[in-house]
Amino acid sequence: MKDFTYVLPKDAAEAARAAAAPNCALKGAGTDLVDRMKEGVTRPDTVVNLLTATDLRSPIREENGRIVMGGAITLAEVAESELIRKVAPGLADAAAEAATPQIRNRGTVAGNLCQRPRCWYFRNDTYACSKKGGETCYSIEGENKYHAIFENVTCNIVHPSNLAPILQVLGGTLHVVTAKGTDVVPSDIAVKDFWVRPEEDISRENILVAGQVIREVSFPIPRGTTGSSYVETREKASFDWALTSCAAALTLEGGKIASASVVLSSVAPTPLQLEAVEKWLVGKAPSDALFREAGTKATDGATPMRDNAYKITLTAVVVRRALSAAAARATGGGK
């Protein structure tokens, strides 16, 4: 690993100002960044350590009808939070199913959302792939077992974050601070507006620019008639990123689906909101047959590559399971 200047800010404002420096990387726990630095894929001159910024450690709490937490709250803290388990069990599940106990004990919420993709061409320094400024996306002709089956046009990464789809389904917000000269300005970004498609800018996966730090993350507490869930498939029971994943929230009224939010992940460069499926579900009574059909509809328009057509079946599976779990929680009055 190349040596670097290590900045130890006392709060998000100091971190944002320091992060405006050229060739600088923000670091939460570093479970993604340190890996990339060892591979030589990311070679910052300056690293800003967000773990010393005390306001990023603000606890998981209820505030004005929302659940709010610091950006450096760990996945383990989310998974173990009784408050989150009670109001949004899908989020607790998503955190508990990510990675390994050791990674969850350190990996942060903001770092999870901003972790770079796992594409093996991107993460290998010897491939000058298009995401790293080269000419070619090697996954098009190469090994693409774990790559995208939707929106796979210019760069076939899949979004790797477990928390991304469920926070989007919950209507989450990222509370960001931005350095403008010596001023530091707060702003809010809806999770659904956070992602950048490769066609918009192939070099990044979200809209953050230099000098921006996620200080806190929040979401509105779902109503009593809403159930939320997160379901994924994996090759191994631990360690692996998901092959396919789905987060869902259903609100039931009078035995019918009053509103639905369904987001797929691990199958496209960004989390995918399934608007057509959501519209189709509204007004219908929840049933296994309905959710099975929704699973099939969710795969409409998939464009699998040589090695990843299996993801179509596994997409239908996670959609059906996520909808069933969300409906059960909604009827149980259980969120």
Added chain:
Amino acid sequence: MGGHADEGKGSVSRRGFLKSAGVAAAATSLIDDAKKAMEPVGPAPAAAVRGETEIRFKLNGKETVAKVPPSMTLLELLRERLDMTGTKQVCDRGACGACTVHLDGRTVNSCLLLAMDATGRDVTTVEGLAVGDRLHPVQQGFVEEDAMQCGFCTPGMVMSCAALLAKNPAPTRAECAEGISGNICRCGTYLNIFRAMDRASALAKGGK
């Protein structure tokens, strides 16, 4: 958000800059600073370090002082500078668990932990489990149940098991499986590890 494309000099702390620059330059800069201080300028930059830097932390109960560059991991510090080779390096990428240590009582991969991030924290390695000649119940369980073959995953496994036992004195099989789900054993000793955990649980309760 990764590193930004253009190469450039990283931000250097005022202290670091004064240390590295010549006296004349420093003096000029001090005058500049003094001038600037009269004007309403922005807040002071965040603290920053570069190169070998002193850190203090607790290692197996002992106050420890070490010098590390910011790019050094805790695993490298332990093995290469503190002569504590019980903690193993296998993948060096958080993907096997061989390097597992406790940070404030929780398991972490020391290969992905920058040593500087252990500042002021409590680190326990496999060397810190036994009390004198008395093995930790998990270690004793591993010996009695022959829970290792090549032994390379063992220190990490033992650390995960010890953390689990501290939280849950009588874990079920499923809880044990979850407890070691961040550790891979190439030799496939998992069944014996589960037996070792049953044994450790009994020993910790004072059973025979």
